[in-house]
Amino acid sequence: MAAVVIIEDEQRIRELAAKALAAHGHEVHTAATAMDGLQSVVGSSPDLVILDLGLPDLDGMELLKMIRAVTDVPVIVATARGEETDIVLSLDAGADDHLVKPFSVEQLEARVRAVLRRASVAPRGTPVTIGGLVIDGAAREASLDGEVLELSPKEFDLLRYLAEHAGEVISKRRLLAEVWRQPYGGSEKTVDVHLSWLRRKLGESAADSRYLQTVRGVGIKIVEPA
Amino acid sequence: MAAVVIIEDEQRIRELAAKALAAHGHEVHTAATAMDGLQSVVGSSPDLVILDLGLPDLDGMELLKMIRAVTDVPVIVATARGEETDIVLSLDAGADDHLVKPFSVEQLEARVRAVLRRASVAPRGTPVTIGGLVIDGAAREASLDGEVLELSPKEFDLLRYLAEHAGEVISKRRLLAEVWRQPYGGSEKTVDVHLSWLRRKLGESAADSRYLQTVRGVGIKIVEPA
DNA sequence: TGTACCGTTAAGGCTTTGCTAAGGATCGAG
DNA sequence: CTCGATCCTTAGCAAAGCCTTAACGGTACA
Numbered sequence: 001m002a003a004v005v006i007i008e009d010e011q012r013i014r015e016l017a018a019k020a021l022a023a024h025g026h027e028v029h030t031a032a033t034a035m036d037g038l039q040s041v042v043g044s045s046p047d048l049v050i051l052d053l054g055l056p057d058l059d060g061m062e063l064l065k066m067i068r069a070v071t072d073v074p075v076i077v078a079t080a081r082g083e084e085t086d087i088v089l090s091l092d093a094g095a096d097d098h099l100v101k102p103f104s105v106e107q108l109e110a111r112v113r114a115v116l117r118r119a120s121v122a123p124r125g126t127p128v129t130i131g132g133l134v135i136d137g138a139a140r141e142a143s144l145d146g147e148v149l150e151l152s153p154k155e156f157d158l159l160r161y162l163a164e165h166a167g168e169v170i171s172k173r174r175l176l177a178e179v180w181r182q183p184y185g186g187s188e189k190t191v192d193v194h195l196s197w198l199r200r201k202l203g204e205s206a207a208d209s210r211y212l213q214t215v216r217g218v219g220i221k222i223v224e225p226a
Numbered sequence: 227m228a229a230v231v232i233i234e235d236e237q238r239i240r241e242l243a244a245k246a247l248a249a250h251g252h253e254v255h256t257a258a259t260a261m262d263g264l265q266s267v268v269g270s271s272p273d274l275v276i277l278d279l280g281l282p283d284l285d286g287m288e289l290l291k292m293i294r295a296v297t298d299v300p301v302i303v304a305t306a307r308g309e310e311t312d313i314v315l316s317l318d319a320g321a322d323d324h325l326v327k328p329f330s331v332e333q334l335e336a337r338v339r340a341v342l343r344r345a346s347v348a349p350r351g352t353p354v355t356i357g358g359l360v361i362d363g364a365a366r367e368a369s370l371d372g373e374v375l376e377l378s379p380k381e382f383d384l385l386r387y388l389a390e391h392a393g394e395v396i397s398k399r400r401l402l403a404e405v406w407r408q409p410y411g412g413s414e415k416t417v418d419v420h421l422s423w424l425r426r427k428l429g430e431s432a433a434d435s436r437y438l439q440t441v442r443g444v445g446i447k448i449v450e451p452a
Numbered sequence: 453t454g455t456a457c458c459g460t461t462a463a464g465g466c467t468t469t470g471c472t473a474a475g476g477a478t479c480g481a482g
Numbered sequence: 483c484t485c486g487a488t489c490c491t492t493a494g495c496a497a498a499g500c501c502t503t504a505a506c507g508g509t510a511c512a
Contacts, residue, residue: 189469192468192469192470192471193470193471193472195469195470196469196470196471196472197471199470200471205470205471206469206470206471207470214468214469214470216467216468216469217467217468
């Protein structure tokens with residue numbers, strides 16, 4: 001799903017985190033020292049870096065700055081409890097999020113998910129992939145499990161917008177504003193209808209849906225199927 | 227602190243309000259007509275709108291609906307005394323609070339503070355974590371020990387509100403005001419019922435609870451289990 | 453021991469959503 | 483310019499889900 005580099009000197013934490021993220025389908029590289037870590041980041045161009053600020057060979061903040069000098073990859077920093085001032089400094093230095101040790105696996109996963117979600121919004125132009133669903137904005141073509149979908153213009157725009165905000169619940173009002181480009185006047189029922197068509201073409205129904213999940217009273221989101 | 231748009235045709239009131247809010251560190255934009263106001267709201271994406279319903283060029287209620295069609299920004303409506311029916315209508319149309327003219331500066335500030343406080347809950351940032359409980363506002367998804375919880379809208383809002391004020395005892399009346407958006411009426415029994423459902427879904431009961439702790443006579447709080 | 457408060461369950465009514473169908477608009481081809 | 487096809491919107495009904503109210507039993511605290 002995403003390539004992650006973990007830079008952490010404590011073996012226990014490093015392996016625990018690696019295992020947890022690997023279990024979620026991520027490709028994980030680990031490093032125990034700043035130098036290894038930097039090499040790994042430069043070499044593998046990961047989608048996310050998890051960086052312990054308390055490294056033995058180099059101050060973590062320095063490493064963070066070096067990473068930032070090379071790439072915009074999202075970085076989550078981890079600090080020991082009691083070093084909260086470091087958090088502020090690291091956020092200033094370009095970190096995207098932070099964890100205070102000891103952290104639970106759930107916490108780690110949640111942060112990773114959130115950061116990846118936020119980051120995935122940025123690279124526009126390249127096709128968006130969600131499970132077996134590929135949306136190519138440039139070619140204006142979407143495919144499901146390798147099979148090209150026959151979508152109307154609005155259906156495509158709708159699917160693309162949802163896909164670009166994968167995992168995030170979007171209200172119908174927001175869809176009317178963003179996809180329909182028609183701030184007032186439009187009826188939210190229109191969105192319902194298009195969603196229904198989209199579902200049919202994706203081979204699913206509201207009751208049994210893989211990708212399009214209704215969140216009653218709030219809106220709709222597209223998710224990666226389990 | 228926060229960007230506010232004031233839409234008010236009476237110059238005296240407009241400037242007074244602007245001055246008062248600016249003095250509190252808010253970034254204030256003003257507009258004297260509905261058209262200017264709408265432009266300002268759309269253009270500047272404010273955190274709060276104060277809208278006089280008695281505008282010269284367009285019925286304020288219409289403007290309110292237009293604003294609502296575009297964005298979920300909180301809106302405080304102002305009406306002249308004697309037009310109380312408008313208040314009810316405006317609340318139905320999606321206003322968040324109201325002021326009856328003439329109003330004092332203190333009153334204005336109090337309403338603004340309250341609305342901003344409530345709204346600041348909305349900007350869903352990173353997930354909130356309490357022990358094994360993770361609440362992701364953007365995905366509108368909560369999980370316990372890695373397992374996704376099936377929550378109704380109100381249940382989710384309630385859990386999120388408590389989690390965002392973890393460790394703090396919250397009264398039922400406050401929950402009614404903040405979660406139910408019903409500052410005056412509403413039965414506190416309703417809160418009890420939702421809490422009960424929440425407890426069940428968290429796998430706990432009132433007697434043996436890990437997260438939700440009742441403080442008799444005061445309210446409820448969510449805590450990190452020992 | 454009484455009283456106020458809390459927990460839980462059940463049921464009714466209401467809102468939101470899913471889906472179908474029809475009318476009308478738009479766009480391109482000829 | 484006209485015809486044809488595609489697509490979008492609106493209307494409406496059925497179904498599902500949710501919230502509230504009510505009622506009863508239990509529990510802390512004076």
